[in-house]
Amino acid sequence: MSPRLRLCVLALAALVLLPCAASAIGALPEFGGRIAAYGAAINAIAPAERHVANMVSAINFDIRGLDTIGEEFMLLAAVTGTVVLLRGSRGEGTTDRAVRLPGRAAPRRSDLVVLACRVAGPLTALFGLYVVLHATVTPGGGFQGGVILSSATLLIYLGDGYAAWRDSIRSHWLDGMEGGGALLFVLCGLAPMLVGGAFLENLLPLGRFRDLFSGGLMLIENLGVAAAVTGGFTQLVLEFMEETREPDQPDDPDGATP
Amino acid sequence: MSLLPYAVAAWLFGVGLYGIATSRNYIHLIGCLSVCQSATYVLLLGIGYRFDAIAPIFYDHPPGTPAVDPVMQALVLTDIVVGATLTALLLVLALQVYKRTGTLDPERLRPMRGTRAPGPRPRSTDRPPTKRAAPPAARS
Numbered sequence: 001m002s003p004r005l006r007l008c009v010l011a012l013a014a015l016v017l018l019p020c021a022a023s024a025i026g027a028l029p030e031f032g033g034r035i036a037a038y039g040a041a042i043n044a045i046a047p048a049e050r051h052v053a054n055m056v057s058a059i060n061f062d063i064r065g066l067d068t069i070g071e072e073f074m075l076l077a078a079v080t081g082t083v084v085l086l087r088g089s090r091g092e093g094t095t096d097r098a099v100r101l102p103g104r105a106a107p108r109r110s111d112l113v114v115l116a117c118r119v120a121g122p123l124t125a126l127f128g129l130y131v132v133l134h135a136t137v138t139p140g141g142g143f144q145g146g147v148i149l150s151s152a153t154l155l156i157y158l159g160d161g162y163a164a165w166r167d168s169i170r171s172h173w174l175d176g177m178e179g180g181g182a183l184l185f186v187l188c189g190l191a192p193m194l195v196g197g198a199f200l201e202n203l204l205p206l207g208r209f210r211d212l213f214s215g216g217l218m219l220i221e222n223l224g225v226a227a228a229v230t231g232g233f234t235q236l237v238l239e240f241m242e243e244t245r246e247p248d249q250p251d252d253p254d255g256a257t258p
Numbered sequence: 259m260s261l262l263p264y265a266v267a268a269w270l271f272g273v274g275l276y277g278i279a280t281s282r283n284y285i286h287l288i289g290c291l292s293v294c295q296s297a298t299y300v301l302l303l304g305i306g307y308r309f310d311a312i313a314p315i316f317y318d319h320p321p322g323t324p325a326v327d328p329v330m331q332a333l334v335l336t337d338i339v340v341g342a343t344l345t346a347l348l349l350v351l352a353l354q355v356y357k358r359t360g361t362l363d364p365e366r367l368r369p370m371r372g373t374r375a376p377g378p379r380p381r382s383t384d385r386p387p388t389k390r391a392a393p394p395a396a397r398s
Contacts, residue, residue, distance in 0.1 A: 003280060003365070006279055006280070007279065010275070021268050025268060029305070030260050031260040031262070031263055031304060031307065032260065032307055032308050033260075033308065033309075034308060035326060035327035036306075036327055039330065043321075043325050044321075044322070047321035048321065053317045054315045055315065056315075056328050056331045056332050058328070059328055059329060059332040064329075064332065068336075071340060074340050074343075075340065075343050078340070078343035078344055078346065078347045079346075082343075082347050085350045085351065085354060086350055086353075089357060137317060139315055147342075210317060232343065233342075233343075236343070240349075243353070
């Protein structure tokens with residue numbers, strides 16, 4: 001299909017879709033007027049019912065927890081697919097040396113960069129932990145904190161180089177964190193059924209409102225999500241980095257590389 | 259004026275779709291897909307917004323203060339997380355396409371035929387065998 005023909009098809013589709021989109025936009029509720037009844041009901045009820053201050057976490061981990069399990073496994077599937085595709089063409093072999101283009105000088109890292117990264121890395125990790133732990137109180141949660149934790153490890157790469165980064169990251173641990181986090185979430189759903197509750201029913205003590213340990217079962221689910229997101233995203237970065245390793249390394253035991 | 263956020267969402271989606279349709283590079287195409295996806299963020303947050311309301315977090319404000327729709331915010335959170343990993347998956351697919359064919363241009367890709375087995379071709383193509391792109395620069 002030539003680009004011109006493709007544009008014509010797109011224009012035809014737009015001709016059909018534009019009136020539909022316009023009528024749909026016209027029928028949407030007035031912007032900024034009122035919110036949907038479901039959200040309003042959650043805002044009104046959840047602080048008293050679940051003792052949590054963060055409504056987004058209450059929805060993600062309690063009220064619509066089943067959807068988050070689905071999301072969790074979507075994440076797992078996407079990361080697994082990425083890893084399988086990359087390793088499938090590269091083999092399982094790994095190395096801790098990054099590729100160096102011949103002829104390009106590798107300037108030494110400035111001391112300032114090293115210092116800044118060594119200071120900022122632990123602080124970023126601490127902030128990530130803070131965001132994870134305060135999921136039910138202030139803005140944050142396992143998803144956001146997990147991504148911050150994962151990017152904190154990248155500061156090691158920036159400050160101390162690839163070998164040091166690979167030395168501080170264990171690929172098997174990442175696998176375990178990712179799968180174990182998803183497993184923990186599912187176990188949190190199954191555990192209440194052992195004592196006669198419903199799937200994901202919040203049977204643990206709910207704690208005090210605005211307290212760090214409020215929300216009961218949500219806290220454990222949140223830790224599972226944080227582990228899964230940290231492991232998954234770090235694993236993604238690791239696998240993409242492995243793509244840039246030295247190409248002439250004869251360390252493919254399986255000979256999987258074509 | 260009150261329809262502006264929805265119009266922005268529709269415009270973002272349209273721009274992304276135009277980029278996807280005219281793309282000549284898979285990396286560019288994945289970027290355009292992300293633009294399409296950001297249209298959904300604008301749409302969801304626009305639907306859930308209300309004037310003079312706080313974020314749905316009752317830490318500094320007592321419960322009962324008018325707040326925006328938390329369901330939409332949770333949906334956007336889901337959207338972002340899944341979108342990020344899917345972008346990674348698509349980038350890997352683009353990487354594999356480049357390794358196999360040496361090009362990232364969707365126009366120059368030919369349908370996959372499997373391994374070249376001796377014997378009759380499964381079906382004759384009406385196109386003459388066009389010049390194949392150069393193999394990927396030596397990466398083992």
